[in-house]
Amino acid sequence: MPTRDHKIAEQSKNYRYSTNHQVVIDASTRLIVVVGQPLPGNRNDCRAWTESGAKAAVGTTTTIADGGYRGTGLVIPHRRHAKNQELPASKQAHNKSHKQVRARVEHVFARMKTRKILRDCRLKGDGVHHAVLGLFGLPVDHDRLTYRTGVFLTNYVETLAVGETTDLKRIAMNGVTT
Numbered sequence: 409m410p411t412r413d414h415k416i417a418e419q420s421k422n423y424r425y426s427t428n429h430q431v432v433i434d435a436s437t438r439l440i441v442v443v444g445q446p447l448p449g450n451r452n453d454c455r456a457w458t459e460s461g462a463k464a465a466v467g468t469t470t471t472i473a474d475g476g477y478r479g480t481g482l483v484i485p486h487r488r489h490a491k492n493q494e495l496p497a498s499k500q501a502h503n504k505s506h507k508q509v510r511a512r513v514e515h516v517f518a519r520m521k522t523r524k525i526l527r528d529c530r531l532k533g534d535g536v537h538h539a540v541l542g543l544f545g546l547p548v549d550h551d552r553l554t555y556r557t558g559v560f561l562t563n564y565v566e567t568l569a570v571g572e573t574t575d576l577k578r579i580a581m582n583g584v585t586t
Contacts (some may be wrong), residue, residue, distance in 0.1 A: 425449065427536055430462035432471065435509045438516045442466060443540050454480050472506060
């Protein structure tokens with residue numbers, strides 16, 4: 409997320425100052441359940457996942473992520489080992505379902521790009537983190553006219569809805585510091 413406070417932000421690959429937030433979203437309800445502490449924008453995804461507190465807040469809940477989170481214990485898409493080698497049908501099916509869940513979450517992130525408070529953040533100190541936390545429960549999915557929320561941020565993590573949603577909300581309320 410672009411930010412003007414250079415005490416928290418660092419230059420990323422594009423030479424802009426940004427912060428890295430780890431966000432966990434329930435894919436079925438499209439609600440934010442965990443927001444990690446902001447870290448400098450040039451932080452590696454794996455390292456940011458651990459240092460932000462999102463990993464501790466999620467605990468042992470089944471969580472999916474993109475390929476940038478290898479070695480973290482999160483569910484990520486399968487890769488081919490050789491260029492010409494095809495994935496088995498079971499792994500292709502897993503990748504397909506993984507992609508469908510991630511698409512739902514990506515749509516939530518895309519809708520959040522329009523929020524000016526996150527697009528051009530001029531807040532100082534913990535203001536960036538409070539702005540993200542303040543977006544809980546805002547209407548984002550205008551097509552369904554229901555209260556859904558999500559945050560467009562530089563890096564993210566999504567969670568599957570497998571009956572653990574209420575536990576995740578409890579963990580999110582206890583695990584996120586403001």
